[in-house]
Amino acid sequence: MFNNDLEVTLHKASADQLKPKPDQSNLGFGQFFTDHMFTMRWNRQEGWHDAAIEPYQAFALDPAAMVFHYGQAIFEGMKAYRGPDNQIFLFRPMDNFIRMNESAQRMCMPRFPLDRVLQALRALVYLDQDWVPRTPGATLYIRPTMIATEPALGLRAAENYLFFIICCPVGAYYSEGFAPTTIYVEGDYVRSVPGGVGNAKTSGNYAASLKAQSAAQAKGFTQVLWLDAVERRYIEEVGTSNIFFLIDGELITPPLEGSILPGITRDSVLQLARDWGYRVSERRLTIDEVIEAGEKGTLQESFGTGTAAVISPVGELFYQDERIRINNGTAGELSTRLFEELQAIQFGTREDPHKWRVRVG
Numbered sequence: 001m002f003n004n005d006l007e008v009t010l011h012k013a014s015a016d017q018l019k020p021k022p023d024q025s026n027l028g029f030g031q032f033f034t035d036h037m038f039t040m041r042w043n044r045q046e047g048w049h050d051a052a053i054e055p056y057q058a059f060a061l062d063p064a065a066m067v068f069h070y071g072q073a074i075f076e077g078m079k080a081y082r083g084p085d086n087q088i089f090l091f092r093p094m095d096n097f098i099r100m101n102e103s104a105q106r107m108c109m110p111r112f113p114l115d116r117v118l119q120a121l122r123a124l125v126y127l128d129q130d131w132v133p134r135t136p137g138a139t140l141y142i143r144p145t146m147i148a149t150e151p152a153l154g155l156r157a158a159e160n161y162l163f164f165i166i167c168c169p170v171g172a173y174y175s176e177g178f179a180p181t182t183i184y185v186e187g188d189y190v191r192s193v194p195g196g197v198g199n200a201k202t203s204g205n206y207a208a209s210l211k212a213q214s215a216a217q218a219k220g221f222t223q224v225l226w227l228d229a230v231e232r233r234y235i236e237e238v239g240t241s242n243i244f245f246l247i248d249g250e251l252i253t254p255p256l257e258g259s260i261l262p263g264i265t266r267d268s269v270l271q272l273a274r275d276w277g278y279r280v281s282e283r284r285l286t287i288d289e290v291i292e293a294g295e296k297g298t299l300q301e302s303f304g305t306g307t308a309a310v311i312s313p314v315g316e317l318f319y320q321d322e323r324i325r326i327n328n329g330t331a332g333e334l335s336t337r338l339f340e341e342l343q344a345i346q347f348g349t350r351e352d353p354h355k356w357r358v359r360v361g
């Protein structure tokens, strides 16, 4: 149920609640949190209510809160960027919120009023704007989240929810930065199944991926590449991003058929590559096709796309004891051009023909 009169109360942190800012040259990812957060609550009688921007603080939750037991939890990842003259921008925030409402629907959670929440996010980022990093390439990562809070153990959709947005200044997601990653093609574990929740940004998908990710990292790889659960041949996505291949001039990414995340960066890359005249295909492709292209010399580039990862070139794939080097282990021309163009649009230093930027304040 929507409450279109949702009022957002503002409780500013007092001077002694303000936190020291971290060293901007060593932010890492998701380790420091800003002074404020946005919260609102839902129940069937009142819909969304008690919306507030308030000091960042711990929650008190009942041990029986249903999120702990049955995992009704969804989230999003977006960023704020500091541009010229200290302007602050968001990138396609409405698309993230629309996707979050789709995740909510899939997980039997309540949808929320998009405009109101976007307004609240803008107010939150405006209030915490000093936290948006000034170091080149660093950003303010934004994590909208919704969890089931009703204390009850019967298995059903909860009747109470908490929605919150927290923010943290971040550097590059991978320690490699823009340097190419090495990716382990996962042949044993799967991330999602047809009819499952692979296209919802729900926390359980990430929990389910940890086993394979930590095994791959223990072997020295940056991440895993998931294959489909049925035939174990079709390429799906990487642990933290969607995946693209440039093969013989064709830019290919798997189609949105329910098992992969409909990435906002994925969509932006498709649009930019089409604008630039590339042959672009959203189609199924098998790991065998990628290996064959590697052997024939037509596998030109591969890169992951995501809010956290931005564009992360793949320098090497490892599949069934075989190593496939891509572009000699270096970032390719298209990956580099996409990275630069996207960042320039996001940071407000280049034109924004698709109106993706939203100014804060």
Ligand code: COI
Binding pocket: 076, 077, 078, 239, 240, 306, 307, 308, 309
């Ligand atoms: C994002 O790219 O924003 C994500 O949510 C991925 C996350 C695993 C860091």
